[in-house]
Amino acid sequence: MRATAVSTFLFILILIGCSQPATPTATADPSPTNTPTATADAGVVEIQPTESSADDGILSLADGWTQIEPGGETRCAHDTPFAFWVRPGTVNKLLVYFQGGGGCWNEETCQVGSSFYDSSVGVNDSPERRGGILDFDHPENPFADYHAVYVPSCTGDVYLGSNLQTYSTDDGENIEIYHRGFVNLNAALNWAFENVLAPSSVFVTGCSAGSIGSIRAAPHLIHNYPDAEVVQLGDSLGFVFDEPTAVDSIYGTHQSLPNWIPAFADFDPDAFTMADFYNAVAAFYPQNRFAQYNTEADSVQVRYHLAGGESAETFAPALAEAISAIHLESPNFRSYTADGDIHCIMPGNLFYTREVAGVRFRDWVTDLAAGNEVANIQCESCGVAYGPTGATSEPAWEQIGIMPTPRSENRGVVLNGRFYIPGGWGGESVFEAYNPADDSWETLADLPDGRHHFMIAAFDDKIYLFGGSPANAYAPTDTAWVYDPTSNEWSAIANLPQPRFAGAAVTVGDAIYIVGGKSNTGATPTLRYDSVSDTWTELASLNQASEHVAAVALDGKIYLFGGWEQPGIEFSRLEIYDIATDTWADGGNMQFKRGGLAAAVLAGKIYVVGGELLSTGQTQDHVELYDPATDEWAEAVSLPHSLHGFPLLSYDDALWIIGGSDLAGGEQNRGRILRYQPAE
Incomplete structure (x- = not known):
């Protein structure tokens, strides 16, 4: 078996090839023509600074986030406006962040109101609500002084699309989807190239589907900022399945490939693997560094792994195999693989507290971005570990499954x-x-x-x-x-x-x-x-x-x-x-x-579980036990991850958690079903 790493939902495209659902009908659509844009033959964003950008550019904006609507050929899936956010910093360094947002691939998943993907840009997409590296007031944020560009996902194509696609239902209804993820990505990068001139360093990253955006954008950033130290990190990127993935027939991916990289001359976008993409880019840019962060039991990745016909037990070794496939060919690739099942670390405050093998993730990323050498970090055991470890007879929280609609x-x-x-x-x-x-x-x-x-x-x-x-x-x-x-x-x-x-x-x-x-x-x-x-x-x-x-x-x-x-x-x-x-x-x-x-x-006791502190932007993993008879408190077994806003139910001598979010003040819904049964 050959394990490959793909994006948040791309395994679905494998299922398209295997189970043969209703065939989508492609609608002819020209290559992106927004100005400035990729050249037709190479996909390189070539920008000459305009008079406005030669002025103060991003520094002319007010402090905080500014929303930009680029117009042109950009748009979201259902022909609504696309927008991104930018934020001026105090040093000439640039952070580019791609939001996660799922994906769609047929008439059912692409319909209006589908929960499979984010189809619009709205107030909930604003970076104002985010934590982690997007909390620019956090005293330990290594990017606090950087200029920032924040790119939402709203096209269902993990930033690979340049296409208008028509999906036909059994009753003859046509659903038009603007798979314009690359067009939108391109517009955000164009803005950066015009308004953030000659940064000394660039850090490009993204969560889940945004991980694809980060590695997809990296060649353009390196090409257009030749004097900058460009570093890429994909957060929760290592989806693993048995077959390569078809992305061209639906999304028109061939229009966005960085064809100035020789390896892409023979690259088949309908046989897409993330390891192949990483290796091609890393080989062409040996002086740059590329990286991934994953958890060995990532709840979202495991969910898709199960839907692909695999078992939860095979996910961790398959993930390790996929990451190793990049390591074997790309000496400028680094990875940090943690225990647990958290999906996405960069936009949450776990970014500052996660530690594996004595190395704090925040410090690892700080060194990576600064050009310092970092080791490949791997959790001691690739088995799933829920709750605290060590010499204790107290049972831990265990994950039972994933709810159909995470909330x-x-x-x-x-x-x-x-x-x-x-x-x-x-x-x-x-x-x-x-x-x-x-x-x-x-x-x-x-x-x-x-x-x-x-x-x-x-x-x-x-x-x-x-x-x-x-x-x-x-x-x-x-x-x-x-x-x-x-x-x-x-x-x-x-x-x-x-x-x-x-x-x-x-x-x-x-x-x-x-x-x-x-x-x-x-x-x-x-x-x-x-x-x-x-x-x-x-x-x-x-x-x-x-x-x-x-x-x-x-x-x-x-x-x-x-x-x-x-x-x-x-x-x-x-x-x-x-x-x-x-x-x-x-x-x-x-x-x-x-x-x-x-x-x-x-x-007869009361368990008080999880929560959030908006004053610090942190979610909580604390579990406290209250005895009404004595009015006394004791600490109980902590959650395996911080969480707030969830149902906690008592049933069959156990506590059950259904869903919740690990983003303080916002929704970063996990959908996990956790169970805890105390020792008798």
């Missing part, structure tokens, strides 16, 4: 042995149920209106969903619904007394209580809902108003944990509500302050 900033409930997971960022209208008995998922009736940051509870064999924020917004609403699993139908119920989101709902006796959260009226009293009369009662407010909280009910009391008064002012507080007296009292504080956390009851 975050949502909640879930257990009802009659099934986990019901509605809405959230990444699928605000999606409603899916998981059966842990046979590890299966079922798609249920969509939410009547898409929601995230809602409150949810189960009562009397029904599921109640309250408030939250509508899709494409970040503001509370007062609507509420009940879902009947028997009929698979949603019905409207009485609205909340005031709009509310980012609170918590718990069931106690014959009533449901809403605690904490944020309202646009300022008032957030405790609310009690009576499902029989469909009425609300307002009760006592928290001692300290707090949103993005977690809460559980136990023995006639409600325990509310953490949250924040406003973003950046987080709490470690515990407040306890006595239902009999309608009063809130303070309990012992958690060790770690955080919002966006989750809580669940298991064996």
